[in-house]
Amino acid sequence: QVQLQESGPGLVKPSQTLSLTCSVSGASINTGVYYWSWIRQNPGKGLEWIGNIYYRGTTYSNPSLRSRVSILVDTSKNQFSLRLRSVTAADTAVYYCAREVGYSYGNFDYWGQGTLVTVSS
Amino acid sequence: QSALTQPASVSGSPGQSITISCTGTSSDIGDYNFVSWFQQHPGKAPKLLIYEVTNRPSGVSNRFSGSKSGNTASLTISGLQAEDEADYYCTSYITNSRVFGGGTKVTVL
Numbered sequence: 001q002v003q004l005q006e007s008g009p010g011l012v013k014p015s016q017t018l019s020l021t022c023s024v025s026g027a028s029i030n031t032g033v034y035y036w037s038w039i040r041q042n043p044g045k046g047l048e049w050i051g052n053i054y055y056r057g058t059t060y061s062n063p064s065l066r067s068r069v070s071i072l073v074d075t076s077k078n079q080f081s082l083r084l085r086s087v088t089a090a091d092t093a094v095y096y097c098a099r100e101v102g103y104s105y106g107n108f109d110y111w112g113q114g115t116l117v118t119v120s121s
Numbered sequence: 122q123s124a125l126t127q128p129a130s131v132s133g134s135p136g137q138s139i140t141i142s143c144t145g146t147s148s149d150i151g152d153y154n155f156v157s158w159f160q161q162h163p164g165k166a167p168k169l170l171i172y173e174v175t176n177r178p179s180g181v182s183n184r185f186s187g188s189k190s191g192n193t194a195s196l197t198i199s200g201l202q203a204e205d206e207a208d209y210y211c212t213s214y215i216t217n218s219r220v221f222g223g224g225t226k227v228t229v230l
Contacts, residue, residue: 004201046124047159047167047210049219060217063122096166105214106157114166 004097004112012091012119018084022097022112029055029078033039035100036080038071040093048093051083052100053080087119122215125150125222131207132228138199143211151192154216158187158196161224162207168207170209171196203229 008020020050022036029036051061053071061069070083084091094114101107126144133139143150143158150156154176159167169178171187172196172230201220206229207224211222 032130042228046224047221049212049214049221062218101172105153105220106154106212107155107169108157108159108167108212109172109178111166111168 002099002110004099004110006095006097006112006115008117010116010118012087012117014088014119015086015121018087018091018095018117018119020095020115020117021079021080021081021098024078024080027066027110029073029080029098030089031055033046033102035102036073037098037100037112039096039108040081041096041114042090042093050082050084050095052081089119090119092119093117122128122217122220124215125211125213127209127211127222127225129154129223130226130228132182133198133201134228134230135201135203138197139201139227141198141209141211141227142194143194143196143213145194145220146192149192149213149220150189150216153214154189156187156189156194157212158185158194159210159212160168160205160207161210165179167210198227200230205229 003025005023035052037052053059068085073080096114097106097112099110158171161167174189
């Protein structure tokens with residue numbers, strides 16, 4: 001059974017860096033068959049794709065966030081992480097990590113439960 | 122990239138069929154057969170219903186079906202049930218990125 005679990009601070013101050021980790025169990029990040037993704041949902045709003053990473057380290061991100069986003073992978077821990085710099089209140093959201101089937105773009109077959117991150121002083 | 126356009130709400134009676142549209146452009150939906158649909162109940166993570174326009178993952182009811190014409194994709198729910206009351210989102214591939222729709226709230230009357 002594939003499971004993804006987000007972890008990280010629930011409160012971040014404006015202008016600081018949001019850091020989240022996604023721990024994967026039941027599947028190996030190293031298989032090369034999947035992209036490992038971050039998606040967020042502002043309170044009461046729709047979904048927004050943040051970006052993804054391939055096990056070899058190749059990353060892609062939403063053009064609107066690209067200048068502030070870093071996505072890293074740690075295959076030894078079977079984890080991947082998100083760094084979002086210079087946050088503002090607009091970055092307050094539930095952040096999900098998800099698995100996307102390779103070359104089946106948008107096929108997010110497994111999701112974490114999501115973690116709420118609030119940006120506030 | 123701009124968000125895909127979905128109706129804010131759609132409603133139907135139990136047993137009826139409803140269709141949710143998802144309109145994009147020739148750069149996303151119109152250019153790729155990579156449209157997915159998700160169902161989200163309050164406080165829960167989204168659940169994959171359809172991928173690559175028409176394909177259903179194992180375990181998803183065949184009451185859910187997807188299609189595409191030009192720049193618009195559609196999700197049809199047949200035999201509407203109370204448990205189908207939820208938010209529904211579409212997503213499409215766009216070069217090296219993904220774009221979601223704004224979501225549609227389905228109400229079962």
